[in-house]
Amino acid sequence: MKLTDILTQLCKSRGTSGDEDAPIKAAIELSGLPGRRDTLGNGIVFLGDPHAKEQVLLDAHMDQVGxxxxxxxxxxxxxxxxxxxxxxxxxxxxxxxxxxxxxxxxxxxxxxxxxxxxxxxxxxxxxxxxxxxxxxxxxxxxxxxxxxxxxxQYQPQKLLKSRFASAALDNRAGAAILIRCIHLLKEETLSCGISVLFSTREEIGGQGAVTGAFGLSPTRAICVDVSFGDQPGVREEVSLPLGKGVMIGVAPVLDRSMYQELASLAEKRNIPYKWDVMGGDTGTNSDAIATTQSGVHTALLSVPLRYMHTACEVVDTDDLENAAQLMAAYLREVK
The missing domain is CATH 2.40.30.40 (Peptidase M42, domain 2)
Known part of the structure; x- marks a missing residue:
């Protein structure tokens, strides 16, 4: 399935914080895997080896602002x-x-x-x-x-070439990346277990990620979200032009060995990337997941997005494909 089709179905499924049933149902169906819901409404699907030593959590929040x-x-x-x-x-x-x-x-x-x-x-x-x-x-x-x-009101719309506009791309773009990664990996034999968390309530505090990660007890995690794309008024050092790749998070709460490994894999596979450096918290579910239970090694991947928190956000699906390919490459290496 094309990323534009995945994005269209996810974005057409409206859902604000605490009311994410429609987009989570769509995400589970699009994954092609059986899923379940937990007490706070998170959607969860599994692939890989459930008995492996390494259990990796992949997270994208499903609520949109409203x-x-x-x-x-x-x-x-x-x-x-x-x-x-x-x-x-x-x-x-x-x-x-x-x-x-x-x-x-x-x-x-x-x-x-x-x-x-x-x-x-x-x-x-x-x-x-x-x-x-x-x-x-x-x-x-x-x-x-x-x-x-x-x-x-909004209508998801494919733009010229690989651009796509809609409300809710924060963070249905992240969910689309997880779904694309699942499609890349679900027929492969993996040496780790993977829990995919389509989480609730990120826009009001990340409570879905807090309880979801606690219940799944991962050994490491990758959170996927959006960051700032290039547009007038946005500084170059905190943004990335659309179509120029993936943003790999660097922050005190994030795991240095994980983000360095992601960058190394990106270079080996000619996947364009930029460091997304934050001096404090990340403002994403990464902050909650990293401090779950006794701590979880956590990384953050983002894609650039224009006009955040409006009804006409814009992404480039080439960036989403690059993020999915990089995540899949990383998961193939986990043992």
């Missing part, structure tokens, strides 16, 4: 807050889907610039924004309940 309904006023407007790290700058005037008793079309209201008292550049807090469903209050209250999720 919004949550906090209340309904007497005029029928929905009051909202973040569910994950939604970027408020792109929300005013945005069409959304409200996942109530049935999916409902709405728009996030925006004050006309004529009435903004000269403050048209100011973006209100998300808690000051409202969603307009165009329905009377009594209809809204019969269809929507506080706690229902709201997601900006």
């Amino acid at each position: 919004l949550i309904v906090t209340g309904i006023d007497e005029e029928g407007f929905l009051h909202i807050d973040r569910c994950g790290g939604a970027d408020r700058r792109v929300l005013p005037g945005c069409p959304v889907t409200v996942f109530g008793k049935e999916p409902l079309f709405g728009v996030i209201g925006n004050l006309p610039p004529h009435l903004s008292d000269g403050k048209s550049d100011a973006v209100p807090a998300i808690t000051k924004m409202t969603v307009d469903l165009g329905l009377p209050s009594e209809n809204v209250k019969s269809l929507v309940t506080p706690g229902d999720r709201v997601i900006p």
